[in-house]
Each structure stands twice: as structure tokens, then as C-alpha cells.
Amino acid sequence: MNVAVIGGGFSGILAAYLLEKKGINVTVYEKEEYIGGHCKTIVNKDFYIELGTILSFTKGIKELLIELNVDYSERFIYRNFVDENYHPAEHMLRDDVVILVSELSRLKTILEKYSPYLDEINFGDIPEDLMIPFNKFLEKHDLRFISQIIVPHLSSFGFGCIDNINSYYVFKVFNVNTLYSFISGEKLLFINKGTSELIKKLSQKISDIRYSLQVTNVEVVEDKVKVETPYSLDFFDKVLITTKLPRGVIKDKLYNNLMKKIDTNPFIACAYEVSNPDLVTTYYKSHLGLTGKIQFFYASKQNNKIILVAYAYGLIEKDIIDGITNDIKKLGININHLITVKQWYIFPHLKSTNLTRSFYKDISERQKVSNICLIGSLVSKPSIDNLYLSVKNSIDEIIRNK
Template sequence: MRIGIIGAGMTGLTAAYHLSKAGHEVIIYEHAPFIGGHASTFTVQGTLLERGYHHLFTSDIDIQDLVEDLGIPDVLEWIPSSVGIYAKGSIYSLNSPIDLLKLTPLNLFNRLRLGFVLKYLQTQKDWMKYDHITAVEWLKSKLGNQAYQMLWEPLLLAKFGSTLYEKVPMAWIWGKLNTRVKSRKSGASGELLGYPNGSFETILDKLTKHLNQNKVAINLDTPVTKITQAEDSITVEVNNDSHNFDKVLSTVSNDVLLALAPQLQDSPLYTEQLNQVSYLSAVVEILVLSEPISNVYWLNIADSAFPFLGIIEHTNLIPPEKYNGKHIAYITNYVSTDHPIFNMDEKELLETYIPFVKLINPEFQTSWIQESFHFKIGRAQPVMGINYSQNVPSHESPITNLYVANTAQIYPEDRGTNYSVRMGKDVALQMMRS
């Protein structure tokens, strides 16, 4: 078969790998000047670094299978991690049950209650029972007002914003907690996280070499403008030219897909399923520092006054020596495109963020900033409502031979590199079967 793929992120690249390995002709179209999507890299202090913070969990078996299949099974390094939360003016560790008992902004009863509820969630295998209820409703009822208002409400508000946070199903929380729990080594106080030696570019580079060997054409800076289904083929329009394929895989977000394939409007149910997902964009500010902000890798912010939701200090996971002794921190946000944060330039963003960084570490000085980088990643976070399991769009669209695989079809897990790899393989197998 001759197959076109729209998007050179991990889903599209993985699908291309399996399709081309089976002997099919594959052509990829990517609107950006680089491959890898969220896992794409750039150079910092002479070393490659992801535009968006990335790591793997020990339970991420799909990408582990992929790197083994690519012939680089030892590329992943597994490193003890640390998680913390900033609340009521202090940083609290969240690496073990004992740490919960030290979370003094909560009274003792609510600390114990929080621990029991989290332990209960970790033992639950049936996530479907959390699909019909919002996270807000479930957490309030099980944790009480103090723990909800002090911890969870600020976290949900920061992650999803005031217009969407009350929609999020409890199944999403279940997915996040279970992913992290599975990455805890037995008997350890924290979790092990994986990171490829040489950055995720090591995996992307090896994957690209295999695609080149399989004669896959990767067209960068090449946005697709339309998808049309004809009698015996499906057509992709690029640069005012039409290209015919036996099958096409789209990995773009739902709203972009609807704009590219107007024929989908002839299928109201599928269109409704696509439209039910909202999207937030990622705003990422990367600071290259002479000193660390904290000693925590993943610092959640449980304070609604803060203009960002977390700080991920990459060099609290990967040694600073990899980056000429510098410390690298991602300050992260998910916002709508009409939010003031999204529309700030880097100077405005730093002026907004730095006073709050100083609240976390009063010794922080702007002179610590050696370099900074500012990225916006559109439609980075899909947001689903309750009962979404009954309305996940199928990979096989109503347009004959048009297949869809994007982050809105990853559920109840949150979107992530491993799940993109899994989905790319699954949809490739489905395309070859049908």
C-alpha cells in the first residue's frame, strides 16, 4: 500500500516504522521544520535538550520495546527521582507515605485521610468507575474541604484553568497516580524515571535511520491543507499539489483534522466526538542557571496566586555536568490561546514569573540566569469530560481509508511519549489488517 502520514511526532514516526517494515510505501508530511513533536530537541550548553520536559516511567513498556527493536536497548538510564509540592510558603517532599505525615499545612486527621485515600486509589484496577464522576466531586467527597482546597483545587486550576477544571473526570487522576506508582521500585521511597542517554534525540535519530533504510520520505516544513476521499483513493493536498494514497493516517489534533477534512461533517456523531475535546497549549520557559532553584526534580505549585503550575528542574534528575555545570529548569504552564500568559513575549513572561520563583527560593537572583528559551506548543493538553470512555473517537474514521491517531484518543492515561508509541503501533497494525 501507499500510505500518507500527517505529522512526524512519535505517533506518526512509530506508525511509519511498523508500516514501512512490513513493506508499505510511506510518505510523512510535517508542518514544523523538525521531527519529534513534543520530544523534539535543541542545543543547550552543547548538549541536546527537549523543548518540553520529558521522562519515562518504568511501566512505559511500549517505548522500551521500541528502543529494543531499534537495537539500542541500553539507551535508557533509570534514575531515582524526587517530587515535591510548594504550599503555604514552603516546599514539602512527596516521595513516600512518611512525607504525607509531614505535610503540616493539613491537620493530622486530614494527612492520614489523604494517605489512606491515595493508597486506596493505587490499589484500584477498575478505572471505569471513575469515568462518570468529576475529579472535583470525587476528591471533595473523599478528602474533605481542607485537603481539597489546599492541595487539589490549586493543582487542578493551574493545570486546566477556571473554565475547564471542573470538567475533568476522576479517571484522569487515577491514570496519573497509577502511572507514578508503577514507577516506584519495591522498597524505595521514590520513583525511578527513565531518560535516554543523549536525550530523546538518540531515539529519534535511530528511528529516522530505520525509516530512511525503509525508504520513508519525511517532508518537513510541509503543512497539509486538505484531505479528500475519492472513489478508489484518498487525496492529500500539499503546496497546491494533490497526492493520492491508498490510506492516510492523521495525527493532528481534532480541531485541525476537522478543518483539513470537511467531509467529516457528513458524519455528525464522529464530528461530535471530535468536538467534545478542548485543548490547552503549553507555555514553556527554560532557564539555564548558575544555581539550582530547589533540590526537587518535579515541584508542583499548590498556590492559586502563582502564574505557573510547576517547575521541573531537569538537572535534579540528569547531572548538571552534562550541561557544563549549569542547572536547567522548565517553568511550565497550560493555558488557552486567549490567556495573557500565552500572549506574553519572553521578557514579559520572565518579569511575571521571577517574583514567584523568589518566593520558592528567596536567594534566587536574576543574575543566575545564564540563558533562557521560550516555547509555545499548541494543543498540547487535551481536556475530556466525564463518560469520555463511551465517546473516544475510533481510529478508523467515517471517511474511507482515513485513520486518526492523536492524544485525544489516549484515555484514561494522560498523553505521553510511551502512549504515542503504543498508539502508533496499534493504528499501523489496524491499517494493515483492514
């Protein structure tokens, strides 16, 4: 069996690793000159700076890290909030927290009837009640304070504004247990040498990775799948697609329809060297969900060097970068210099105008009979822990049916 994996991000490299472990021939196509996607770590001497995927709540992914001998640590993250005047602000007032606890209990009851839909690892059939924008869902159920817990993380993880994001997506990403994890401040998992170390260890087990090759055509020809690039043509028994492809590349009406409708959020990461020693993760309350505004920053210290990484929605423009820099300085932070600026496109999803209740279910049904499959964040929530489980399940299914 020969399998092609299109996209060399975490999902693609993990899929190739798991397939090759089972003795299946795998070819990975990556359009960039490097692999890893959002698992992007830059190194300054012995300092590891994470620009994309930062952390994970899950205990599940530990098995992969242990298997690959990747060093990790678990630690608490302390969070600050600042208001529109750049003054320290409470996340929530004490009296509001009491109401929040009551709302969480009520939310748990509300969502119980949707658990068959929300507990699935991948996206699937969508209940009618969850097709509405998240702010409308909160209004409908008179949930006034839950947004104060969700919004900072919704924004900082790049999922957008509660006025625009579909309730189904929100509750697939932030279920009640996850919300309680935020409130209780559970330890988070960090890879000591950055997520690029995980990609490196996975790629060392993969025989055929092709770099800087943009796939231009994916087409079923009899019982094989033709994969073309500007410079090559190959045939495979199965093709796994992990990333959004340009319109018309996939010669399959249903899959191409997804590629036409799928959207992402442009997101910017800026890394600075600073001289303030006691910084903690800080959210800008008045900016959350707004385009062109810093959402939050986190800082880390290693070997007497402090690096701050800030995130904002939007496309890279000098005015936006200047605004991020100024918003950091207004907190009294001394910036030594800017290290890098990185453009990301994150959270593949469908806007409410394009999303139908059966969209993902139709994709899932198609994949049962097609030798072209979509995996990773195209069909599952884009957290590294969930992607691990999702891709693992997809590969197990392929192995069973080969």
C-alpha cells in the same frame, strides 16, 4: 499499500517507522520545518536541554530504545514543594499520609468496576459516574487527600485544574498503580541525548518525510483518500491522522466533529542557565492548576553547567515570563540568563460540555470501516509510553487487515 501519516510528532514518526518496517510505503506530512513535536531537545555544546517530553515510567518503551540503539538511563527524582511565601513546604503532613493510604485502598475498590473502561489503552466508552469533573468525584466519594498526590502531577504534565478536567481523563492517565509509583518514588527513564535523539533514529528509517507542508484537505474519493496541501495533491490507500487539524479539513462528518470540539491546554516552557548547583525538581503548591503561574521546574547538571526548565500554563506574554523568572529568583536561585521560551499546546481532549459517553467509541467504530484513522494522542492518553503501545497496536491492526 500506500499510507499517509499527518503529523510528524512522536506518534506520527513512530507509526511511519513501524509501517515501513513491514514494507509499506509511507509519506509523512509535517506542517513545521522540523519533526518531533513535543519531543524537543535543544543543544548547547554537549548539554542536552529537554523542552517538551521529559521522562517515562514505563518499561515497555525500552524495547524501542534498545531496538534503535538509543542510550537511556534510569534514576530517582527528588521533589521539593514551596508554599505561597516561597518557603519549603512538606508535600503532605505525616498524619495525612496515613489517611491517604487508606483512601488509595478505597479508591482501588471504587475503580475496580470501571476497569474494563480504564484499562483500555485508547479512550473508549465512558462510564456515567466518570463523566463528572474530578473535584466532584473526590467530593462524592469523600476522598480528601488523594488530590494532594494527583494535583502536582496533573498540573506539571499540563492536564489542567481538577475543577475542569473530567474524571475519566484523570483515571486514564493516573491509575492507582501510577499513584503508588509516585508515592514510592520509582526510577524514571531518561534518554541521555534527549527525546530528539529518539526522533532522529526513527526518522533515519523513514523514506518520505515532507516538511513545512500544511495539509488543507483530506477527502475520500472512491476507494482512495485524497490529501492536499497548498502545493501538492496525492492519493493514498489509508490516512493516519495524529494531530488536531483545522475545521473543515477532513471531509468526514464524525471526524470533523471531533476536530471542532477538541481542545488543548496552552503551556509554556522556559529554559534558564543558573548557578545554583544543588537544585531538585520543585513544585509551587499555591500555583498548581492556575493559568499564568509557574507550576514546577526541574534542573539538570552536565559538565559543570546547570540548566533549569520551568513550566507554566498560558500563552507567551512578557508579563508571564517575567513572573516565572521572578518566582524562580524568590527561591534564592541565581539566573545567569534565559536560554529560550517555547509555546506548547498539549493534552488534546474534550471539555465536559462537549464530551459524551460514546464519543470515542463512535470514533473507534468508524475507524473499522473507514480508510481515515485517528491515532496517537487524539484517541489515547498523551504519555510517551502509552502512545508507544497505542500506535503499535494501531499499526498491528492495519497490517492484519490490509
